[in-house]
């Protein structure tokens with residue numbers, strides 16, 4: 001069952017955005033020098049799965065990353081919780097700001 005249907009599904013459920021890649025991309029701005037930095041988090045290595053009961057608000061994945069820009073030595077630290085399908089539930093940052 002399902003080989004053909006599975007393929008159809010793949011064709012028709014490609015959502016808008018960059019979900020075909022293995023990366024999740026964030027833009028952050030350094031608090032110190034204002035540099036905007038693009039952060040790419042690898043779904044299969046940077047982002048870890050959260051065990052049930054360990055996380056707030058039904059998060060399934062968790063990302064913790066330190067980012068260093070090219071213009072200064074200010075270290076930016078982000079922590080992001082994802083729900084099913086890698087939708088962002090919560091995000092925190094220190095040393096910088098998320099650029100929407």
Ligand SMILES: [Zn+2]
Nearest residue numbers: 030033069072
């Ligand atoms: Zn900076």
